[in-house]
Amino acid sequence: MGEKNMERLDELIRILSTPAMRTRHSKAMSTRTCKICDGPALRFRDAVSSFEYRVSAICQDCQDKYLYAADRRSNQTMPPRPL
Numbered sequence: 755m756g757e758k759n760m761e762r763l764d765e766l767i768r769i770l771s772t773p774a775m776r777t778r779h780s781k782a783m784s785t786r787t788c789k790i791c792d793g794p795a796l797r798f799r800d801a802v803s804s805f806e807y808r809v810s811a812i813c814q815d816c817q818d819k820y821l822y823a824a825d826r827r828s829n830q831t832m833p834p835r836p837l
């Protein structure tokens with residue numbers, strides 16, 4: 755894991771440790787949305803990403819942004835989206 759990924763991970767941990775996150779997590783799970791960006795979390799690239807959502811309620815986009823950053827870019831099937 756590179757330094758850049760560590761920074762992203764730090765950012766993610768900060769986001770996830772806010773008090774509102776617990777509420778967002780259960781809401782996201784029940785509405786199939788992402789607890790970070792509030793976007794729909796209906797499509798996942800593979801079983802790993804889908805599993806990650808079931809555990810963390812984080813959509814594919816945010817998984818890419820925070821969890822996989824550079825590592826899986828070559829693997830990416832979806833075009834990058836502007837934020």
Ligand SMILES: [Zn+2]
Pocket residue numbers: 788789790791792793812813814815816817
């Ligand atoms: Zn998201």
